[in-house]
Amino acid sequence: MQVALVGVTGYSGMVLYRLLKQHPEIDRIQLYGHVGATTVALKTVAAMYQKETAVIRPFDATAIMRDNAIVFFATSAGITRQLALPFIAAHFPVIDLSGDFRLHDPEQYQRWYQRDPAPATALAQASYGLADMPAPLSTYIANPGCYATATLLGLAPLAQQQLVEPTSIVVDAKSGLSGAGKRATAASHYVAVNDNLSLYKLNQHQHIPEMMQQLQQWWSAIPAIEFTTTLIPVTRGIMATIYAKAKSALTTTQVRAAFTATYHEQPFVQVLPTGMPTIKDVVGSNNCVLGVDYNPVTNTIVVVSVIDNLMKGAAGQAVQNFNRYFDFAVTTGLPTLPVFP
Amino acid sequence: MQVALVGVTGYSGMVLYRLLKQHPEIDRIQLYGHVGATTVALKTVAAMYQKETAVIRPFDATAIMRDNAIVFFATSAGITRQLALPFIAAHFPVIDLSGDFRLHDPEQYQRWYQRDPAPATALAQASYGLADMPAPLSTYIANPGCYATATLLGLAPLAQQQLVEPTSIVVDAKSGLSGAGKRATAASHYVAVNDNLSLYKLNQHQHIPEMMQQLQQWWSAIPAIEFTTTLIPVTRGIMATIYAKAKSALTTTQVRAAFTATYHEQPFVQVLPTGMPTIKDVVGSNNCVLGVDYNPVTNTIVVVSVIDNLMKGAAGQAVQNFNRYFDFAVTTGLPTLPVFP
Amino acid sequence: MQVALVGVTGYSGMVLYRLLKQHPEIDRIQLYGHVGATTVALKTVAAMYQKETAVIRPFDATAIMRDNAIVFFATSAGITRQLALPFIAAHFPVIDLSGDFRLHDPEQYQRWYQRDPAPATALAQASYGLADMPAPLSTYIANPGCYATATLLGLAPLAQQQLVEPTSIVVDAKSGLSGAGKRATAASHYVAVNDNLSLYKLNQHQHIPEMMQQLQQWWSAIPAIEFTTTLIPVTRGIMATIYAKAKSALTTTQVRAAFTATYHEQPFVQVLPTGMPTIKDVVGSNNCVLGVDYNPVTNTIVVVSVIDNLMKGAAGQAVQNFNRYFDFAVTTGLPTLPVFP
Amino acid sequence: MQVALVGVTGYSGMVLYRLLKQHPEIDRIQLYGHVGATTVALKTVAAMYQKETAVIRPFDATAIMRDNAIVFFATSAGITRQLALPFIAAHFPVIDLSGDFRLHDPEQYQRWYQRDPAPATALAQASYGLADMPAPLSTYIANPGCYATATLLGLAPLAQQQLVEPTSIVVDAKSGLSGAGKRATAASHYVAVNDNLSLYKLNQHQHIPEMMQQLQQWWSAIPAIEFTTTLIPVTRGIMATIYAKAKSALTTTQVRAAFTATYHEQPFVQVLPTGMPTIKDVVGSNNCVLGVDYNPVTNTIVVVSVIDNLMKGAAGQAVQNFNRYFDFAVTTGLPTLPVFP
Structure with missing residues (x-):
């Protein structure tokens, strides 16, 4: 099988390129740039792949569909709403790592991304690919955002089983710097990050609407969640610490049972029998590890959800969706052990 | 003036030793160990002070009171409940950085510290020295814990002015490793901490009861707070992110005004006019910097409070209490600028 | 094929366990502890493998040889000199990641490891498995040390082609903390390592004799090398910066040609066409990346050699030797791309 | 006394601003920008000084000389060669933290800084202010570079006492990111720096000529030094590891005696009686700590020199030169203890 990847820098x-290279069902990868027409060697743009000689071709939807079984888009927001339309028209399978097709409502996209949305008819073709909460997939798979993945997997049992006060949910999410992209800014300068913590996009993070869209599908009573994001001095990894008042008094064991019931068949989701996970429990793997606690003094459930933002939060989940779409075993080509240490 | 310091390793x-050395009102510092009788040169125990030749003397309460104007205890929990009694009996001034005299209720100490408490009569002599919320000081000053300081300064206006639902308070506190002490353990190993986050002492941190004691003094309606602690890959610094439902709808400007009203006369407390503070805004200074926000969608107030755990959270606040006790200008010998970068 | 692994904690x-799990030629891994007899679940000893249910069996040489095609020892110094003898007697294949069989001369082992060596007759059976400088392998493969691997691959062309003054070699080697093992000490405490650099084992590192043994085999004129080791605030990775006076004036291009001639057929060794490598060019891969420079002002050749100390410097090289021993393609089951970022 | 500071962002x-604020001989600081004419509040440009209300004035040489006793320039290369001329003409005291006046030879400046130099007559007025190797100061003090300071203090006894082979000197210098300035680039991005090491400006660092100028003044036989710079994942601090062949066999004790003889009267320079210094031994102080070793096997002297690049390597040394110039006690206003941890 041959696959196309648009955006590899x-x-x-x-990370997606590395996973596809190691995937046993994939023979070849065609790389495409999304801007301009220059053909450059991969080594030019990605210094760490010195022995790789693959070329990056100028984007060409017709050629991609002719030569490949599927196309992955690892492009920034604003690209696929334009480039993906021919694939949708042709019902050609797409896995889109960007946020352009996650929101069903074009107005929400306009508001949170401050850009023109894709046409509503195109948006309607997309399915939200939260891979560890399996649901039928269309040919256009909108791969979830990293914060959304960590948070939704931590909230799913609570929402689906209606265990909490729906107005009480607080998510204190922390992310490493790779989640903020490669752009060199004052905020990504080493001196600004090392030995430091900083909040950003308070109440304005663009993953909020996709979380609400999914949560309300699970339980329409949830009106909103308080969600903050803090940059931590770490390269990879997200920890979402979730707080919610229990609807009625229960025990940590009962909360854990609710989580185990939801996830016991999911190979990438681990519910800890005791204690709370750390980020290094997942870095380099496609796993999500969850720890739960119920504090009777405050009647509060605490859930800690950790993922590798570039694996489960992006490229790993994309490959998982690829496996699901083609009916390969879901763990094919995906690491279930972290790269610890 | 000559001062004594028990515990310098x-x-x-x-950090306290360094501050006392630079304090313009202090001429000499006598160092004491709290265990055994060996006299060792300071350079032996603190490698970074290679040119310091001060000796550490065996503990001797009589000599300390004879030679000094005050004694600081920078000792672990469980030491001053035993060693400090002669000073209390003699009404000799003590500033105690440990937790032994912070809780008025001996049973609470027994429960949270898992040790026998000081005698109730001794505890009754101690005042809780939250230095930026000035209150009369007795001769025995129990210097607050680091988490408690960051959290209480972030909650004081909300509690005193009864702005929030008293059952809704959630504190997601993060601390650097120096807060956990020098002991080498699996949890403090570099490989376990670097590129990682980990929660610890969930619902069991010993600073919880001193926070509740103070909060209920401000507003007895607060029954409990949800308080979690996360170790971050940082040497120094605490960030407490505080969430609470507003009692009635308000604005960020109104919340900020409540904070400004509380702190406008405090030289070490800064309420940001916009944005949220980062840890590096305070490291190396005795400051607490506060940022506030009100989210109308969730009716939630967010307060971010940052301190240097070894300065405002320990040694700096101790010197501030020393200044208050002797009526020196409160900023004497204390840095108000961080050591940034 | 089934393989045994002694020492997995x-x-x-x-890291070796993770690689063996993903190796396409290996069906099953039997895990053995080297001390005592208790059978414990793997998850008990390695928290990050929560879904792994493999048990660790008590060491049993007979059972290992009966059930497996080969045994890996990932044990500390001092273990295999005792436990490996039955395998040597039976000519059963062993890959030993420890230093016990690297030195041919028992007196050198005694001196540098401060322990009794294995019997000289056993040592004589071992081959030093520097996998990227292929040489015939015996059934007992002593996997090189991490510093030795980085340094020897950086020096091989210079020594074999006699390009430098043999008394002028200086190696300033830097290593992340995982190279120093899991033991919690004052030196491995996060606060001691973060934002810091420290030299250790000056002129006393136990990898010095294995480097000298190999170097003198390549060029007997080299009497000794100046070799220092500095701990850096990094989890994984070694950078060896090598300095040597050129025997006669040359150019950077000529130096690079010498390296390319040596390594052009080695899939895991990359000689940069320009610039110097960084540690992240290799972390998570089994690669060694080399950069070279000749400074005409000082007549000095500088070589920078980077490896992942746990991959090429330990487990990766062990699997590479496994592939060589069984004549599998040398890259089987081994990543050639780093896990960047 | 009032002083002027040009460049505070x-x-x-x-760091210089913070030191001047705490200096007991300084009453007031006037801040000047070096570009344009806008008057902005300090808090606008330096977020960490939220309570500081000092304004930054447009540069005005006449006003500076009228109002102040001295002017500090903390500006980038290329500024003082233009702005400082009026001060030189008026024999008004200047302490210049940039490299513009360090090299006596204008051609060297042109070559290493790739800019037009200051006039030769102006350069002739400047003295190189290596503060711990006291020499007479002119009114124009060129404050040494950070790498140069660490290296020269580590080499001075060896050069002045001619203990080494003059062609054998190798300096492997490592620096934290604050040494590379605030500019956000791909190289200063957190993800590029964290968990990584990278060499830069190989054989091209602009501190090389000022080191050679000073070394050859001490011992004209030194033709050149091999000098490499490696960025380390640390905010502050430089470690220079220096290697040189001994001219004749000696002992570590003899080497240490040479260093002690040189520095025993310098309050900021510590020669360790045993072991090697770490960066944290100096961060936050104005100290340089030196460790020495002689390896008889390779006949090599190793010197490790550590400084805080922003203190001894910049602002601290500037204040030390200020103290020397005005004949204040040399430690006035300068910390001799690190801020450890």
Whole structure:
């Protein structure tokens, strides 16, 4: 099988390239740039692949569909809403790591991304590919955002089983710097990040609407969640610490049972029998590890959800969706052990 | 003026020693160990002070009171409940950086510290020295814990002015490793901490009861707070992110006004006019910087409070209490600028 | 094929386990502890493998040889000199990641490891498995040390082609903390390592004799090398910066040609066409990346050699030797791309 | 006394501002920008000084000389060669933290800085202010570079006492990111720096000529030194590891005696009686700590020199030169203890 990858110079694209290279069902990868027409060697743009000689071709939808079984887009927001339309028209399978097709409502996209959305008819073809909560997939798979993945997997049992006060949910999410992309800014300068923590996009993170869209599908009573994001001095990894008041008094064991019931068949999701996970429990793997606690003094459920933002939060989940779409075993080509240490 | 310092080999003791050395009102510092009788040169125990030749003397309460105007204890929990009694009996001034005299209720100490408490009569002599919320000081000053300081300064306006639902308070506190002390353990190993986050002492942190004691003094309606602690890959610094439902709808400007009203006369507390503080805004200074936000969608107030755990959270606040006790200008010998970068 | 692994709780053992699990020629892994007899679940000793249910069996040489095609030892120094003898007697294949069989001369082992060596007759059976400088392998493969691997691959062309003054070699080697093992000490405490650099084992590192043994085999004129080791605030990775006076004036291009001639057929060794490598060019891969420079002002050749100490410097090289021993393609089951970022 | 500071938004300028604020002989600081004419509040440009209300004035040489006793320039290369001329003409004291006046030879400046130099007559007025190797100071003090300071203090006894082979000197210098300035680039991005090491400016660092100029003044036989710079994942601090062949066999004790003889009267320079220094031994102080070793096997002297690049390597040394110039006690206003941890 041959697959196409559009966008390989960002962090997600590089990680996805590495996964596709190692995937036993994939024979060849065609690389495409999304801007301009120059053909450049991969080594030019990604210095760490010195022995790789693959070329990056100028984007060409017709050629991609002719030569490949599927196309992955690891491009920034604003690209696929334009480039993906021919694939949708042709019902050609797409896995889109960007946010352009995650929101069903074009107005929401306009508001949170501050850009023109894709046409509503195109958006209607996309399915939200939260891979560890399996649902039928269309040919256009909108791969979830990294924060959304960590948070939704931590909230799913609570929402689906209606265990919490729906107005009480607080998510204190922390992310490493690779989640913020490669752009060199004052905020991504080593001196600004090392030995430091900083909040950003308070109440304005563009993953909020896709979380609400999914949560309300699970339980329409949830009106909103308080969601903050803090940059941590770490390259890879997300920890979402989730707080919610229990609807009625229960025990940590009962909360854990709710999680185990939801995830016991999911090979990439681990519910800890005791204690809370750390980020290094997942870095380099496609796993999500969850820890739960119920504090009777405050009647509060605490859930800690950790993922590798570039694996489960991007490229790993994309390959998982690829496996699901083609009915390969879901763990094919995906690491279930972290790269610890 | 000559002062005594008992315990100089821990992080707080070392930082306190450095501050006392630079304090313009202090001429000499006598160092004491709290265990055994060996007299060792300071350079032996604190390698970074290679040119320091001060000796550490065996503990001797009589000599300390004879030679000094005050004694600082930078010792671990469980030491001053035993060693400090002669000073209390003699009404000799003590500033105690440990937790032994922070809780008025001996049973609470027994429960949270898992040790026998000091006698109730001794505890009754101690005042809780939250230095930026000035209150009269007795001769025995229990210097607050680091987490408690960051959290209480972030909650004081909300509690005193009764702005929030008293059952809705959630504190997601993060601390650097120096807060956990010098002991080498699997949890403090570089490989376990670097590129990682980990929660610890969930619902069991010993600073919880001193926060509740103070909060209920401000507003007895607060029954409990949800408080979690996460170790971050940082040497120094605490960030407490505080969430609470507003009692009635308000604005960020109104929340900020409540904070400004509380702190406008405090030289070490800064309420940001916009944005949220980062840890590096305070490291190396005795400051607490606060940022506030009100989210109308969730009716939630967010407060971010940052301090240097070894300065405002320990040695700096101790010197501030020393200044208050002797009526020196409160900023004497204390840095108000961080050591940034 | 089934393989045995003795020692899985150290960093090298964990990484080796992960590689063996993914190796397409290996069906099953039997895990053995080297101490005592208790059978414990793997998850008990390695928290990051929560879904792994493999048990660790008590060491049993007979059972290992009966059930497996080969045994890996990922044990500390001092273990295999005792436990490996039955395998040597039976000519059963062993890959030993420890230093016990690297030195042919028992007196050198005694001096540098401060322990009794294995019997000289056993040592004589071992071959030094520097996998990227292929040489015939015996059934007992002593996997090189991490510093030795980085340094020897950086020096091989210079020594073999006698390009430098043999008394002028200086190696300033830097290593991340995982190279120092899991033991919690004052030196491995996060606060001691973060934002810091420290030299250790000056002129006393136990990898010095294995480097000299190999170098003198290549060029007997080299009497000694100046070799220092500095701990850097990094989890994984070694950078060896090598300095040597050129025997006669040359150019950077000529130096590079010497390296390319040596390594052009080695899939895991990359000689940069320009610039110097960084540690992240290799972390997570089994690669060694080399950069070279000749400074005409000082007549000095500079070589920078980077490896992942747990991959090429331990587990990766062990699997590479496994592939060589069984005549599998040398890259089987081994990543040639780093896990960047 | 009132002093002027031109340039306060870079790292050195911020640290210098903090030191000047705490200096007991300084009553007031006037801040000047070097570009344009806008008057902005300090808090606007340096977020960490939220309570500081000092304004930054447009540059005005006449006003500076009228109002102040001295002017500090904490500006980038290329500024003072233009702005400082009026001060030189008026024999008004200047301490210049940039490299513009360090090299006596204008051609060297042109070559290494790739800019037009200051006039030769102006350069002739400047003295190189290596503060711990006291020499007479003119009114124009060129404050040494950070790498140069660490290296020269580590080499001075060897050069002045002619203990080494003059062609054998190798300096492997490592620096934290604050040494590379505030500019956000791909190389200063957190993801590029964290968990990584990278060499830069190989054989091209602009501190090389000022080191050679000083070394050859001490011992004209030194033709050149091999000098490499490696960026380390640390905010502050430089470690220079220096290697040189001994001219004749000696002992570590003899080497240490040479260093002690040179520095025993210098309050900021510590020669360790045993072991090697770490960066944290100096961060936050104005100290240089030196460790020495002689390896008889390779006949090599190893010197490790550590400084805080923003203190001894910039602002601290500037204040030390200020103290020397005005005959204040040399330690006035300068910390001799690191901020450890």
